[in-house]
Amino acid sequence: MQIENIATEPYNDQNPGTSGLRKKVRIFQQPGYLENFVQSIFDSLEGFTGQTLVLGGDGRYFNRIAIQIIIKIAAANGFGQLIIGQGGLLSTPAASHIIRKYKAFGGLILSASHNPGGPDEDFGIKYNVSNGGPAPEKYTDAFYQRSQIIDSYKTAKIDDVDLDRIGPQQIDELKITIIDPVTDYAELMQSIFNFNLLKQSISSGYISLLFDAMSAITGPYAKRILVDMLGASPESVINAEPLEDFGGHHPDPNLAHAHELAERMFSADAPTFGAASDGDGDRNMITGSNIFVTPSDSLAIIAANAHLIPAYSKGISGVARSMPTSQAVDRVAANYNIPCYETPTGWKFFGNLLDAGKITLCGEESFGTGSDHVREKDGLWAVLFWLNLIARKRQSVAGIVHEHWQKFGRDIYCRHDYEAVENSIANGIVEHLRSQLPTLLGQSFGEYVVKFADEFSYEDPIDGSTSQNQGIRIGFENGSRIVFRLSGTGTVGATLRIYIERFEADASRHDQDAQEALGDLIALAEQFCEIKKRTGRTAPNVTT
Ligand code: VG1
Numbered sequence: 190m191q192i193e194n195i196a197t198e199p200y201n202d203q204n205p206g207t208s209g210l211r212k213k214v215r216i217f218q219q220p221g222y223l224e225n226f227v228q229s230i231f232d233s234l235e236g237f238t239g240q241t242l243v244l245g246g247d248g249r250y251f252n253r254i255a256i257q258i259i260i261k262i263a264a265a266n267g268f269g270q271l272i273i274g275q276g277g278l279l280s281t282p283a284a285s286h287i288i289r290k291y292k293a294f295g296g297l298i299l300s301a302s303h304n305p306g307g308p309d310e311d312f313g314i315k316y317n318v319s320n321g322g323p324a325p326e327k328y329t330d331a332f333y334q335r336s337q338i339i340d341s342y343k344t345a346k347i348d349d350v351d352l353d354r355i356g357p358q359q360i361d362e363l364k365i366t367i368i369d370p371v372t373d374y375a376e377l378m379q380s381i382f383n384f385n386l387l388k389q390s391i392s393s394g395y396i397s398l399l400f401d402a403m404s405a406i407t408g409p410y411a412k413r414i415l416v417d418m419l420g421a422s423p424e425s426v427i428n429a430e431p432l433e434d435f436g437g438h439h440p441d442p443n444l445a446h447a448h449e450l451a452e453r454m455f456s457a458d459a460p461t462f463g464a465a466s467d468g469d470g471d472r473n474m475i476t477g478s479n480i481f482v483t484p485s486d487s488l489a490i491i492a493a494n495a496h497l498i499p500a501y502s503k504g505i506s507g508v509a510r511s512m513p514t515s516q517a518v519d520r521v522a523a524n525y526n527i528p529c530y531e532t533p534t535g536w537k538f539f540g541n542l543l544d545a546g547k548i549t550l551c552g553e554e555s556f557g558t559g560s561d562h563v564r565e566k567d568g569l570w571a572v573l574f575w576l577n578l579i580a581r582k583r584q585s586v587a588g589i590v591h592e593h594w595q596k597f598g599r600d601i602y603c604r605h606d607y608e609a610v611e612n613s614i615a616n617g618i619v620e621h622l623r624s625q626l627p628t629l630l631g632q633s634f635g636e637y638v639v640k641f642a643d644e645f646s647y648e649d650p651i652d653g654s655t656s657q658n659q660g661i662r663i664g665f666e667n668g669s670r671i672v673f674r675l676s677g678t679g680t681v682g683a684t685l686r687i688y689i690e691r692f693e694a695d696a697s698r699h700d701q702d703a704q705e706a707l708g709d710l711i712a713l714a715e716q717f718c719e720i721k722k723r724t725g726r727t728a729p730n731v732t733t
């Protein structure tokens with residue numbers, strides 16, 4: 190194999206965010222841009238000579254081109270085997286599973302997840318380590334450091350690889366194995382859930398379902414698992430064909446973006462269960478006939494009922510949630526007497542807890558839920574979990590949710606996103622919030638008395654690593670909270686996220702609309718951050 194050393198100039202913006210490096214496609218298309226970042230990753234790693242690298246993406250625009258580039262760089266850097274999903278496709282949770290199952294050294298996942306795709310939209314790349322999870326910050330920091338001084342990358346002079354022919358191919362000392370992207374993952378799901386019970390519940394008509402793949406990666410996974418294996422009708426999976434531009438939509442599973450699903454689920458002849466996933470298949474939105482389950486509630490309900498699912502029948506060791514996720518799961522943990530960890534936003538912070546067996550389940554308010562079966566959040570896993578729960582409990586989604594609130598109370602919750610805010614304004618807002626923190630303690634705002642006001646920092650209980658500035662929190666004596674954070678996944682300006690929650694114990698008040706029930710806290714949030722005042726906007730871009 191002939192290897193070339195290509196001279197290159199560093200780019201100064203290759204700092205990975207919450208979940209890998211995300212930029213506009215046109216930025217990735219600059220000469221050497223992708224090459225520099227991939228070589229910076231390999232330069233920061235040790236011991237991979239002859240080892241296996243997993244490679245796949247969500248199929249968005251630039252995926253196939255990027256994969257051919259990466260194959261050549263990986264070959265030149267001495268990997269022994271590349272395992273690649275057919276057509277260059279792998280969902281994020283499937284990639285995590287394949288890294289673990291085939292004991293790979295790591296993997297590169299090409300995705301900008303819920304961000305739109307296409308020539309004028311977003312692309313992304315993320316490195317996952319040998320446990321199958323996103324590289325922790327000490328790795329991503331090293332990649333960035335290296336990218337700032339890189340002066341050459343290595344590439345192998347080999348032909349493009351046929352990504353569509355399943356099976357092994359040998360190129361000199363490098364083995365390339367193209368695998369079906371779905372098979373291993375489907376087997377894993379079958380080992381976790383009661384597929385026989387699900388088949389019966391679907392064929393008898395007890396469960397009718399609708400899954401929106403949003404023209405993204407989960408289409409082939411949902412068709413194989415829900416239709417072929419569990420017997421759902423082919424029409425129950427919509428937008429099932431992965432498209433390079435996701436049909437021009439945001440592949441983001443929420444009521445605003447999954448509107449086709451939302452309309453059906455809130456109509457008179459709604460199916461019993463509806464769900465959607467995102468661009469790379471790690472997020473999930475759960476709905477039932479005329480009900481939407483917030484991701485924070487979904488995590489709590491999953492934790493409370495895990496013993497009903499075959500893989501978790503012996504119980505769960507503990508749970509974790511990201512800081513802005515509601516405290517609903519904390520109540521379940523306290524009730525079951527198991528630990529509950531609070532981590533910064535991003536799945537990379539769950540890896541150590543999962544590896545150490547401290548937690549079995551974890552989740553985020555941003556439509557992410559998962560367990561120790563992989564080291565990523567997993568959209569279809571959450572869908573199957575809910576289906577298994579409905580079948581096992583013989584209850585509707587609404588029935589399950591209301592029963593949960595009866596027992597634990599309801600943490601009424603919402604998130605407001607202000608997208609593409611000018612960076613200077615966004616930074617000004619953060620500075621303004623920061624400046625108020627020292628004086629807020631003990632102050633009263635109507636019925637709300639400030640109990641704590643700080644910037645969240647985290648010390649990993651397993652390796653002792655610390656992460657600062659992970660969001661501004663204002664907590665009140667009655668358990669309510671307002672959290673402010675800037676997004677680390679956007680590609681245009683800054684996105685301010687405002688997370689608001691209040692606990693309601695009184696079951697007669699559980700049916701309130703969240704925006705109304707949180708009205709006074711929403712107003713208080715504006716008083717603290719002044720986003721409307723400073724931007725002239727009148728409403729958030731997205732409310733979830
Ligand atoms: C967002 C979510 C975060 C999630 C991340 C990656 O990050 O808030 O909870 O882990 O996206 O999800 P941020 O920094 O924009 O708030 V995915 O499905 O886009 O990889």
Ligand code: CO
Binds near residue numbers: 302
């Ligand atoms: Co995603």
